[in-house]
Amino acid sequence: MDASAWCAPPVTITGLGRLADHAVAADPPMSRPAGIEAGLMRIPRTPPTTPWHRGTTSTGTCTDAGTAITRGKWAAVPSESRGRADWARLTAFLTARPEDEDSVTLSWAELDQIVGGVPASAVRHYPQWWHGDRSHVRAWKSAGYTAVRIRPGRSVTFRRSGGNPAAHGTGRRQEKPTAVSTTSNGDLRTLQEIDPRDALLVIPCSGKKRTHGSAESSEAASWPSELLAARACNRAAAKMDEQQLMPAWYRYNGWFYTTAEASLRDAVFTGAPLAILSGGYGLLHPEEPTGHYNKAMRLTDWPTGLLEELLMAEADRRNVSAVVAFAAAKTDYAKLVRRTPWRSAGLMAYLVTINGVSKGAQREVPRRLGHAFTCFWQRQPAGRYPEGTTVERLA
DSSP, rough: OOOOOOOOOOOOEEETOOOOBBBBOOOOOOOHHHHHTOOOOOOOOOOOOOOOEEEETTTTEEEOOSTTTTTTTOOOOSSSSSOOTTTTHHHHHHTTTTTTTTTEEEEEEHHHHHHHHOOOOOHHHTTTTGSOOOOHHHHHHHHHEEEEEEEHHTEEEEEEHHHHHHHHTTOOOOOOOEEEEOTTOOOOHHHHHOGGGEEEEEEEOOOOOEEEOOOOOSOOOOOOOOHHHHHHHHHHTTTTTTEEEEHHHBBBOOOHHHSHHHHHHHHHTTTEEEEEEEETTEEEEETSEEEEOOOOOOGGSSOOOHHHHHHHHHHTTTOSSSSEEEEESHHHHHHHHSSOOOGGGGGEEEEEEEEEOSSSHHHHHHHHHHHHHHHHHHTTGGGGGGTEEEEEEEE
């Protein structure tokens, strides 16, 4: 980068000593996403940083910020003067965490004090700011951590990555499939206890799509540059044609979508949290303009860990407490949902599949999944769900 180097004032972290000044090149300014300008994205304001009150515990100096970090021996002591953020301090802080600690949650004030001032762009350009090859992203990745739960202006959870950097040069690792427990069609009480309007609904795309559309769209994607770059790499293989666009939820016209059409339309029009897994786009907002393409989901086509991170970020953005996904059991759509580390983000996740279909599965499975989606959205009793409905609780 061409930006000149600068040095931020030091900060003392109890237990770590004084960190050396570190020169970090500033990232180039990011353009404000069109989705934010259009009012499609709710951006919380960064709360003002308040002075920290110091005290002591049996383990050492702490603050009253209220998270596990400052209830113990690690406490950031603000420097007398504030400059631009020095993310090397975060690297040092995370590196010094106990090896048996899988994750650490920092309040926004704590993160602000550790690095010497979190820039407003961390909130304004969420989620793009938290991804890509940027100095602050490299800070936690070089310490072996991934930002898994980001609540702009409130808190950030970093999870220890472990293992070797994954493929595609992203620094992510392949997640192990999560453990599941299943319930049969006779016991769907778990789903009945969830308010569908307070859960992130994850659905697959379909092979059958409507043609035509509009040559222009006022909507715009608000995804990180990594996803946009991956989409560009898949354009040729997907035979992508974006000369005519239409909203993603309406573009798809397969059995799932025709069966669940009324409930799906209601979910979209009422603004319910909804995400679409797509072979050509990776992940889509329901009203995101999409072209016509021909490609099923193949996880090997996407940077390892990227879609998982974006799914968790979407759940965080919509402030949900549960995730309910619908997908055929043996597809890559289901594999993606299973291997996303929902629990590390404090989320309960469920995957609805269909079992026991022996004939006409390519038609019958998505049709029954669409029926199950309708039953869930309308909060119908268990007896109304289609035969073979299975719920996997992802842990």
